[in-house]
Amino acid sequence: MKKIVELKKATVQVNNGFDEVKAILDDVNLDIYEHDFLTILGGNGAGKSTLFNVIAGTLLLTSGTISILGEDVTHLPAEKRAKYLARVFQDPKMGTAPRMTVAENLLIAKDRGQKRPFSPRNIQAHKEEFINLLTRTGNGLDQHLETPTGLLSGGQRQALSLLMATLKRPELLLLDEHTAALDPKTSVSLMQLTDEFVREDRLTALMITHHMEDALKHGNRLIVMKEGKIVKDLNQAEKSQMQIADYYQFFE
Structure with missing residues (x-):
């Protein structure tokens, strides 16, 4: 094993x-x-x-x-x-960037560990993928793709932290x-x-x-x-x- x-x-x-x-x-x-x-x-x-x-x-x-x-x-x-490694902390505020939208946070997680050259974010190209991912949480996150993360509830923010930690399988x-x-x-x-x-x-x-x-x-x-x-x-x-x-x- x-x-x-x-x-x-x-x-x-x-x-x-x-x-x-x-x-x-x-x-x-x-x-x-x-x-x-x-x-x-x-x-x-x-x-x-x-x-x-x-x-x-x-x-x-x-x-x-x-x-x-x-x-x-x-x-x-x-x-x-x-x-x-990926880590989800006790404090929901520690795993996400509050002023960035849910989509922007997911995009950062998607590129974790990779070199990030200056290029357009092109969030639209990932919209369907992100909505499908957020739907898995069952707590309405899929309706908040463009919402700044700091405006989410603690539970939603922690669920997003979990998604971000597992998006690129650690x-x-x-x-x-x-x-x-x-x-x-x-x-x-x-x-x-x-x-x-x-x-x-x-x-x-x-x-x-x-x-x-x-x-x-x-x-x-x-x-x-x-x-x-x-x-x-x-x-x-x-x-x-x-x-x-x-x-x-x-x-x-």
Whole structure:
């Protein structure tokens, strides 16, 4: 099976301001395979965001290595890893350009990773493709092709962020608590859309969530983190045997 990401003894240490060194990621070994959909659970300070930042390259390892598709990217900055990754953040404002229209945002996503020579945007040529894409969200985005993104609702904007992240199929999709800032109904709707995209487009995805129900329902693997370590890595069969009450025991 094709290995997308491999972390070996991945460690990040920081000085806590009292001349004490603390490991916020502690000797983590993790293999992510093609078509894996991993959900990550853990309390505050467990190391979930650190793991994401290490994979994305926004935080470099103190020791250990990380490879993406067999390439050692341990010392490569985020911009050098962007060709492999797409990320949807918790804040709906972070994934889109507010003053640009929905169509303009999609056009930027369509050209991600490519050289962009000065040329007419020619959005009209992509109009039908973009409307078909936006219709998949089921939340009226297809009626807002020419609307500045800053005028959309949070749910619409986050759905657009998801579309932009997956428009050019990434090797790894990072979902960073991407439903946390939404109301419960919108959160459920976006999670269903996410699951549909991951399954139908056969994406490899890594999702941080605080919702026990989402961790139980979605994905084929569950990782539980505590104090910078992976304390559980459950496969589909092991996940299916668990109840929500079992999850809470991990945090006691």
